[in-house]
Amino acid sequence: MLRCIMAQPLNFPLDHLRVYWQTLDNKVVHTFLCGDNGKMYEALEYQGRSQLFWDKLQEGNFSLLLSNLSLSDNQIYKCIVMKNETKFIVIHEELITLNVGASYRPSDPSDPEVNEVESGEEVTFTCSSSNGYPEPKVHWTDATHNGLPATSVTLHKNMGQYSVFSILKLNVTTDLNLSCSIENQLLQENITIRQFMVKVRNNGSLSIPDKQRHDLTQATISISCVVILVAFVGFAFWLYKRKPSSGFYNEGTLMRTSPPTPESTHTPPQRREKEKRKKKMKEKKGYYCLIAKIVIDVMSIQHEVLKFLIFL
Structure with a gap:
């Protein structure tokens, strides 16, 4: 709304009143001519978009309501109020700036x-x-x-x-x-x-699933290291026990060899060599069985530990 208000109410009838609203380039926005709207004088772009408050005119309020605003309405407007005293004289004039904005x-x-x-x-x-x-x-x-x-x-x-x-x-x-x-x-x-x-x-703000996965990975690596260490210790222990012993491992059980008999001292060389190879094969088999048993036991422990970590 473009405000245009006189300090005092009118002391004459509206049929002696003229009101002009126009732009600085003299385009007529709205007119009130002696009790009637002068629509024929209004510029085309303002027709149907402007109106005065008729019930406020006698109070000296000549404000203009301009609707359907566009950015082209960003202008300075003149409000001119005239009174008929044998001829029309200007009794009030104002310049009003209209700023139109568009929301983002x-x-x-x-x-x-x-x-x-x-x-x-x-x-x-x-x-x-x-x-x-x-x-x-x-x-x-x-x-x-x-x-x-x-x-x-x-x-x-x-x-x-x-x-x-x-x-x-x-x-x-x-x-x-x-x-x-x-x-x-x-x-x-x-x-x-x-x-x-x-x-x-x-690292300090891992999600719960990622943290569990991280812990399980660390546990798996640790247990794998233990498996390797135990296997190595078992092998070293087997070597240690093998030196003083005249026996061999068979299916995880230490077997003692019998002392040589008189007949064995007369065994042909080829037969003795064959028996010697068989003895070594049995010793290797016993070693592999021992290591396999150790690895299976440790892997079983590893499986139980992982189940415990997942449960946590």
């Missing part, structure tokens, strides 16, 4: 965008809106409402309206909640256009 609206989804990043990673955030007026201000803020300087702000003007695109780049080391808002100072609006939630992945 989100052009992206309103739900917060969630990102999961590595600590120290550079992250690019974007924010945009269009069809607003006048030129906006872009604000990036974190959860504590601290302002963050935008890396870049790009403006485009089309048909009198602005489109804005802003970029913010950050090296993220902690979890963040960010928001991008666009301020329209004319309309006194500060609209949140986009929100972001950033989660940082690091």
